[in-house]
Amino acid sequence: MSDLTDKLDKLLKRVEKPGRYIGGEVNSVKKSPEDTDVNFCFCFPDIYEIGMSYLGLQILYKAVNDRKGLYCQRAFHPQEDMEQLMRQDNVPLYTLETKTPLKDLDCIGFTLQYEMSFTTMLNMMDLSGIPVFSRERGDDMPLVIAGGPCATNPEPLWEFVDCFIIGDGEEALPDFLEELGRAKKNGMSKGDFLRLACRIPGVYVPAFYDVEYNEDGTILRYVPLVEEAPMTIRRNILPSIEDAVFPVDPIIPMVEAVHDRAVVETFRGCTRGCRFCQAGMIYRPVRERSVQKINEIAYKQLRNTGHEELSLLSLSSSDHSRFEELALGLLDMTKPMNVSLSLPSLRMDKFAFDVLDRIQEYRKSSLTYAPEAGTQRLRDIINKGVTENDIYESVREALTLGWNHIKLYFMDGLPGETYEDLDGIADIVRNIKHINYELNDGKIGRFRLTVSVSNFVPKAFTPFQWEAQDSPESFREKHNYLSDKLKIKGVTFNYHDDETSAFEAVFARGDRKTSKLLYSAWKLGAKLDGWTEHYRPNIWEEAFRVSGIDKDFYTTRKRSFDEVLPWDIIDCGVTKEFLRREAEKAYRAETTGDCRINCRGCGINKIVNCEMEGILNG
Amino acid sequence: MAEYVLKFTKTGYSKYISHLDLIRVFTRSFKIAGLDIRYSNGFNPHPRMSFAQPLSLGYSSVAEYLEFETETEHSEDELFQLLSPLLPEGIQILFIEPMELGKRSLGSETIAAEFEIRFATDVSEDKLVEMMADYISQPEIIALKRMKKTKRLEETNIKGKIREISISKPDQAVIRCVLDQGSASNLSPEPLIQSFMKYTSLDIPRWEVDVKRTRLIFTDRIQFQHIDNTL
Numbered sequence: 001m002s003d004l005t006d007k008l009d010k011l012l013k014r015v016e017k018p019g020r021y022i023g024g025e026v027n028s029v030k031k032s033p034e035d036t037d038v039n040f041c042f043c044f045p046d047i048y049e050i051g052m053s054y055l056g057l058q059i060l061y062k063a064v065n066d067r068k069g070l071y072c073q074r075a076f077h078p079q080e081d082m083e084q085l086m087r088q089d090n091v092p093l094y095t096l097e098t099k100t101p102l103k104d105l106d107c108i109g110f111t112l113q114y115e116m117s118f119t120t121m122l123n124m125m126d127l128s129g130i131p132v133f134s135r136e137r138g139d140d141m142p143l144v145i146a147g148g149p150c151a152t153n154p155e156p157l158w159e160f161v162d163c164f165i166i167g168d169g170e171e172a173l174p175d176f177l178e179e180l181g182r183a184k185k186n187g188m189s190k191g192d193f194l195r196l197a198c199r200i201p202g203v204y205v206p207a208f209y210d211v212e213y214n215e216d217g218t219i220l221r222y223v224p225l226v227e228e229a230p231m232t233i234r235r236n237i238l239p240s241i242e243d244a245v246f247p248v249d250p251i252i253p254m255v256e257a258v259h260d261r262a263v264v265e266t267f268r269g270c271t272r273g274c275r276f277c278q279a280g281m282i283y284r285p286v287r288e289r290s291v292q293k294i295n296e297i298a299y300k301q302l303r304n305t306g307h308e309e310l311s312l313l314s315l316s317s318s319d320h321s322r323f324e325e326l327a328l329g330l331l332d333m334t335k336p337m338n339v340s341l342s343l344p345s346l347r348m349d350k351f352a353f354d355v356l357d358r359i360q361e362y363r364k365s366s367l368t369y370a371p372e373a374g375t376q377r378l379r380d381i382i383n384k385g386v387t388e389n390d391i392y393e394s395v396r397e398a399l400t401l402g403w404n405h406i407k408l409y410f411m412d413g414l415p416g417e418t419y420e421d422l423d424g425i426a427d428i429v430r431n432i433k434h435i436n437y438e439l440n441d442g443k444i445g446r447f448r449l450t451v452s453v454s455n456f457v458p459k460a461f462t463p464f465q466w467e468a469q470d471s472p473e474s475f476r477e478k479h480n481y482l483s484d485k486l487k488i489k490g491v492t493f494n495y496h497d498d499e500t501s502a503f504e505a506v507f508a509r510g511d512r513k514t515s516k517l518l519y520s521a522w523k524l525g526a527k528l529d530g531w532t533e534h535y536r537p538n539i540w541e542e543a544f545r546v547s548g549i550d551k552d553f554y555t556t557r558k559r560s561f562d563e564v565l566p567w568d569i570i571d572c573g574v575t576k577e578f579l580r581r582e583a584e585k586a587y588r589a590e591t592t593g594d595c596r597i598n599c600r601g602c603g604i605n606k607i608v609n610c611e612m613e614g615i616l617n618g
Numbered sequence: 619m620a621e622y623v624l625k626f627t628k629t630g631y632s633k634y635i636s637h638l639d640l641i642r643v644f645t646r647s648f649k650i651a652g653l654d655i656r657y658s659n660g661f662n663p664h665p666r667m668s669f670a671q672p673l674s675l676g677y678s679s680v681a682e683y684l685e686f687e688t689e690t691e692h693s694e695d696e697l698f699q700l701l702s703p704l705l706p707e708g709i710q711i712l713f714i715e716p717m718e719l720g721k722r723s724l725g726s727e728t729i730a731a732e733f734e735i736r737f738a739t740d741v742s743e744d745k746l747v748e749m750m751a752d753y754i755s756q757p758e759i760i761a762l763k764r765m766k767k768t769k770r771l772e773e774t775n776i777k778g779k780i781r782e783i784s785i786s787k788p789d790q791a792v793i794r795c796v797l798d799q800g801s802a803s804n805l806s807p808e809p810l811i812q813s814f815m816k817y818t819s820l821d822i823p824r825w826e827v828d829v830k831r832t833r834l835i836f837t838d839r840i841q842f843q844h845i846d847n848t849l
Contacts, residue, residue: 013676013825018634024707026643252646254706255639306649 004091004099011085019255020048021082023096027251027304029065029072033098037069037181039105041095041142045112045120046530048076052251053259055313056111056148060169063245067174069181073097075108077120077528078127086127093128102128107143107180109173110161112150115507116500116530118518121146122160123527132519134162134207139190143180147173152235152282153460153567156510156518158206163194166202166570167236168268170244176200198228202236204570205229211512217553219511219564234571237608241268241287248300261309261342262301264294266326270315271595271612273602275383275586276372276414278459279315281579282572284602285610286319291326298330302339310334311342318347321615327355348394357401366405366450367398373414374424380589381416383582388428395432399439404446406432412478412495413456413470415586422478425451426485433490444490451486452494453479455501459508460567461574463582466559469505471552499537500529506554511566514554516547575603619656620691621719624684624701625712625846632708633678637669644684647704653697654689670724670834671731671799674806679831681731683724685717713844727840730781731799732833733807736790737822743787749818750785750793756817761809776813779805796835 012018033039042060044051051057057074064072073095078086086093092101102108108130110121122132125144131137134144146157147165154164165172179200183193197203208229212220224231238244246265253260269286270279289297298310310330320326327343334341341359346352348367356367369391373379379386395406410425429451436447455475458467470478479495486493506514521543528534544551559565561580568576578601585592592600596616604610628635635643645665648655657663667686673679697714705711739746753759759777764770781796793814797805807829815822 009828010825012631012634017636018675019636019639022631022634024631026647026704026706254635256642303652304650306646 004094004101007089007091008094008099011082011089011091014085015082016079017255020076021078021096022254023074023099025251025254027249028074028097029061030097031065031071033071033100036071038107038177038184039071039073039100040064040177041073041075041102041105041108043075043102043108043110043121043124044077045110045117045124046077046528047079048253049255049257051076052253052257054111054113055263055265056113056169058247058250059245060111060173061251062247063170064174064177066245067178070174070177073100073105075102075124075128077124080534083123083127093124103130103141105142106184107145107177109165110144110146110148112146112148112157114530115150115156115504116535118150118157118507119522119526120528121157122518122522125160126522132160132522134159137162137190143190143193145176149278149282150507152278152570152572153507153509154204154206154570155512155566156507156514158512159515159519162190162205162207163197164204164206165236166204166233166572168238168244169236170238172200172202172236176203195226195228198226198230202233204233206512209569217513217550218559219566221564222569232569232571234607235282235573237285237573238287239608241265242289242293246297248297249304250301252305259311260307261311262298262305262307262339263311263313264298264301265289265313266294266317266320267314271319272316272385273383273582273592273595273600274372275381275463275582276411276456276459278462281461281574281602283315284574284604285608286612288320288611291322291329294326295329295333299333302334302337308338309340309342311344314345316345316347317343318345318349318352321612324351327351331355331358348398350397353397353401365403366407367395367403368407368409369394370409371428372409372411373417374410374421374426374428377589378414378417378421378424380591381586382414383586383591385591385594388431391428392431392435396435396439399436399447405448405450407450407452408432410451410453411456412453412482413475415456415464415467416589419478419481422482422485425453425482429486429488429491433488447490448492449490450492450494453482454496457501457505457508460565461570461572461579463579463586465509465565465579466561466563466583468558469502469555471556472499472502475501497532497535499540500535502551502555503529503540506549506551509566510554514549517543517549520547573604573607578602619687619689621685621687621717622692622697622714623717623719623724623842624686624697624714625844626682626684626705627710627712628673628677628679628682628708629710630678630708632706633676635706635709636675637672640669643706643709644686647701648686650704651700653692653700656687656689668723668725670728670836673831674808674829677807677829677831680712681831681833683834685719685724691716713842715843717840717842722839724836724840726801727836728834729798729800729802729837730796730835731831732782732794732796732835734830734832735793735795735807735811736828736830737820737826738790739787739820739822741791741820746785746787746791749820750783750814753814753817754780754783759813761813763805763809766804774809776805776809779803780810794832796833799834 061072064070094101125132144162146161147169151164151166194205198205208226210223214220267288269283271286274280330341372384458464458469521540524539524542526539596612599613656666670683694714702711758775760773761776762771763774765772779798783795785793
């Protein structure tokens, strides 16, 4: 028994749900670390139950472990009780598979799914005994890499991460690790390897750039410090996902995960072009899996895992070009297997109702709509191609078929929003309630309506990347206003915390200076900020004070179109000109149609084949 | 229709799999194996399977029993081959055999269990043996025990529930004991550990103590074909 195993045993007896910290799950991979060229750890900066629900982990775990010389293990952030004991007994963060301390590996990689996990990333490094600053990590320390959607604006993390791998990771990550393996064999230093890594597509090494600023604090320019460093780093884009690595034998979590179900990604990307949506821009172009392939993956996964639920993953289920065939086929497959099928983000048309009616024969749970904004004018500004009539017709159909819980999602603080748009939200709510009265002989019956409003956070690589965010005060006033307006019987109103949106916003569009804020907040004890029970607003206020970061500069300041943006160093495939054009159309409340009807000139088809371009035309 | 008993271990890190998670592990293994496990009738059907005695989280064991029913008969070998690869590290099948339990269950036929309680100490073996003799010769052994009905910790005399007890020190101190374990009378090792440590003033924190279940003792009505002795 190794020293760590022995120590661990004494810790695990004292913590809640020790099953999170033991590994050994069915389908987890055991290799001999001594016999592999590169030992890598996939780090998810949140607790086990959250991380194990994330499909990307399962995909990359397989993509890396399928390569002979590479070993991918896993680590998550422990809960408070475990963290305290680990620090007290000097037990470093270790891999679940072989209980190897992270600091003894060749490379550790973080997935950045949400900005509020940044402090957790730092804490995981610290728990591993790995210095958080890149410059303090010598050749004896593992290389620290990161990827995921938040890596499209990597700058807030520039001091902590050695290099970022931007874009689709299925091939990029294992290729990168094999390159690291060759460098290791040749006895290359970390610095030399990073110079080499600069030439790998999609790899950004922040240390090889200097940033010069204007007097007003905006960026003047980026200056590459080594000749290998490219002027922009283009996101990795898989031309097709049909044959991309996909796990049909995913790890079955030991402790029940948040989403314990089989999942198949049906397509990547979205053609609708909502102007607030980062995912709709940074995952272009739409790449579909064939119906046959989806069926095959789904079947194998269900057979191999015994899951009782199958869910489809995409940005909008029913936008798959052969969705009807797909949904009916999966329904036929899952019924006899006693597996329930869930189809998230459906467009609620006649077909969707038919399918849902068949899926939920006995149990009609809630139906969710996301109009996002209360008036047609504002929905046109954000290019959300939904009309009020679409919603009412669909709700009428739903209530007739026996659903009685309707959920509505809106955003507040959208560019161009006025209080009339908030009144619009209340109007929609009242109209839906009225439809229920009509269908229900003037009684409320079992009807329930939940309205959730989240705060708009402008994100990099969207047409709204230049826009000002609402101030916390303005959000608060709007929430109060809505609370009053929505005091309606049978209606529940939820809204998001005002403060977290501001911190999220700072990092979503943060430059290198914001790393000071992140470091201060972590030093003051911030971690797992996405959890209400861990999130402590006073720490963040203090962190702003200590780091001298001007919150408003990042949140409520409107950028001019010619400002050099921190994420200009990354080329996500969609051109800045397109984003600007879309922003200008938004100011005129002009919509842009779906690109399956006509190409809208976002620029992605100049890089890679766009299979959806104009397919609905004629 | 057939009934089986599966004996398995729960060693290494698998001792930290909770009882609820263990149920999920087996339910899922049956499903993946494509086994025609029988389901209960009713609104929310669940597989007909149950454990003889739930094991406390953090205890290891080499004597866990699961009974389950299938629609058709299977050979022991087939079941073994199907299920073995589907279980997490540390959960190892020792044997599977058919058993007609009828209305009875392994749980209702369990009467006692043997445990091995280990801890590191500087105290010599002779001294430990002496301590144990003193401890067990008390007229009453008072310990805090969680009451079944009230769920509260109450002081009770546990002496009558200790069937056998001895201590030795091969490398670490090892208490071997047989305790009542069943529906009529039940004693968890916890009150025993706590009262022994208190009586002897050994002052060893609970997390330094390892507990392993080494044997379950059933009524004579339960007879295994396999040799059921894993010491």
